[in-house]
Amino acid sequence: MIPAQHDDAFELITALPPAYQAALQDMPRDTLIEIVMDLGRPPQARYPGEALNLLQTPVTHDDLNHVLALLGEFSADNRAGIERTLHRISAIRNRKQQVIGLTLRVGRAVEGTVDMIRDLVESGKSLLLVGRPGVGKTTKLREIARIMADELGKRVMVIDTSNEIAGDGDIPHPAIGSARRMQVPHPDRQHAVMIEAVENHMPEVIIVDEIGTAAETAAARTIAERGVQLVGTAHGNTLENLVANPTLSDLVGGVQTVTLSDEEARARGTQKTVSERKGSPTFDSVVEIIERDTLLVHHDTAKAVDTLLRGGKPGGERRQQSESGEIESSQERHALPTAPEAPFRRIKGTVHIHPYALSRDSVERVIRDLRLNARTVIQPEQADLVLALKARADDPRLRELAELHHKPVHLIRKNTTAQIRHTLQQVFLLMDEIDEDEVQDAVREAEAAIRQVHYLGKEIALAPRRPALRRVQHQMVARYQLHAESTGSEPRRHLVIYPD
Known part of the structure; x- marks a missing residue:
């Protein structure tokens, strides 16, 4: 089925000044995305891939006031609407809280957008949609609400924070069918309304848009644990x-950092400090909306997350809808890392190194320069660790050393002295004697600081740590896509974590 639009853009256009309406007469309306009015600049009509000036004359205060007089009240998130429509009007204000810009986004009820994921909707399992802004997440939620309420006969409650799903005004837009709608008085109260919906109205399905805070994440988990099917969207593309x-990681099971024993790290072929999923995901399945007609479905969230945390590719089912409405499906490969990883491992006495497809002379030169307690060996079975080129990561013999003989393998990008020096410096830092309690303390401190940086949006300084422990903390910070720098002099050298 090809998606069919129910267009009520006329109501939005009639809220514009007469000159703007006249200019839009000669422009296509069915693909219009939004109209932008910024004080002192020409108004624009935006379409997929382009923006066209409606007029050459700049927007005035009178133009803005003309639109504002015809709108409902703006909510705390600076959004308003037109009653019984799906349009969204967002305001930009100056320091005196005067409106100096408007974005009038066309809202449309589109049927057929759920065809590609209808099996997931009907499964009764909780479903999370992610994707870039404007790719159609809210549009899909709207149709999911209608299908579940009218076609599947379920008790559906829509949590409508900005009235984007069911439109402005007290009467919901017909696009959600017989699904009920709870409005949210303030964006900060979305989590409370989610819980209220479960406790007071006994829904079988709850639909919520834009889960973005820790409180909303916790509310979503509470809803799922009560056996209510949850369908929602969250901030993030993938x-x-x-x-x-x-x-938001708790939506997909959460992430925790654990320290393995030497034996377990050796058996896994990983570092001693690793990331693991904390618990069961709130959402059973996750759909990445790549384009309006292209999706990537992760049917088993837990399995996909486990693969990601092990450094692999989660795979998934890619679904695409052709212009004729046919849905094509292909499976993307679920793959663990192809390159063996080096476990964190302490070695007493002389360290025996086997250079695999590397210059042995270069390795020995670096050992002498760094004055390391190490020497090279010809037979890999005699080695405590193996140095190899990254290009040889898929070599069957190398994988056998890592997986069957439990030899730590450290990969080097290029066969140069500089690369070998850098790798061996890092390896011997990790081999430094570290107490288990020190590792756990450093990990807990970094986790708490990362949460604070995300929540407060400001830099956090950690306690002074030894080089090997700072490296563990650096790895944790990088995994959460933040930036950290070591500062100060030994023994007071420590990490400072900065917001993204």
Whole structure:
């Protein structure tokens, strides 16, 4: 089925000044995305891939006031609407809170957008949609509400924070069918209304848009644990974005840093400090909306997240809808990392190194220059660790050393002395004697600081740590897509974590 639009753009256009309406007569209306009015600049009509000036004359205060007089009240998030329509009008204000700009976004009820994920909707499992702004997440939620209420006969409650799903005014837009709608008095109260919906109205399905705070994440988990099917959207383009976001990662199971024993790290072929999923995901399945007609479906959220945390590709089912309405499906490969990773491991005495497809002379030169307690060996079975080129990561013999013989493998991008020096410096820093309690303390401190940086949006300084522990903290910060720098002199050298 090809998506069909129910266009009520006329109501939005009639809210514009007469000159703007006249200019729009000669422009296409069915693909119009939004109209932008910024004080002192020509008004624009925006279409997919282009923006056209409506007039050459700049927007005036009178133009803005003309539109404002015909709108409802603006909510705390600077959004307003036109009653019984799906249009969204957002305001830009100056320091005196005067409106100096408007974005009038066309809202449309579109049927057929759920065809590609109808099986997931009917499964009864909780479903999370992610994707860039404007790709159609809210449009899909709107149709999901209608299908579940009218076609599947379920008790559906829509949590409508900005009245984007069911439109402005007290009467919901017909696009959500017989689904009920709860409005949210302030964006900060969305989580409370979510819980209120479950406790007071006994829904079978709750639909919520733009989960973005820790409180909303916790509310979503509470709803799912009560056996209510949850369908929602979250800030982020991909599943990987959610995993890296400490506020939202709980939606997909959460992430915790654990320290393995030497034996377990050796058996896994990983570092001693690793990331693991904390618990069961709130949402059973995740759909990445790549384009309006292209999706990537992760049917098993837990399995996909586990693969990501192990450094692999989560795969998924790619679905695409052709112009004729046919849906094509293909499976993307679920793959663990192709390159073996080096476990964190302490070695007493002389360290035996086997250069695999590397210059042995270069390795020995670096050992002498750095005055390391190490020497090279010809037979890999005699080695404590293996140095290899990254280009040889898929070599079957190398994988056998890592997986069957439990040899730590450290990969080097280029066969140069500089690269070998850098790698061996890092390896021997990690081999420094570290107490288990020190590692756990450093990990806990970094996790708490990362949450604070995300929540407060300001830099956080950590306690002074030894080089090997700072490296562990650096790795944690990088995993959450933040930036950290070491500052100060030993023994007071420490990390400072900065917001993104």
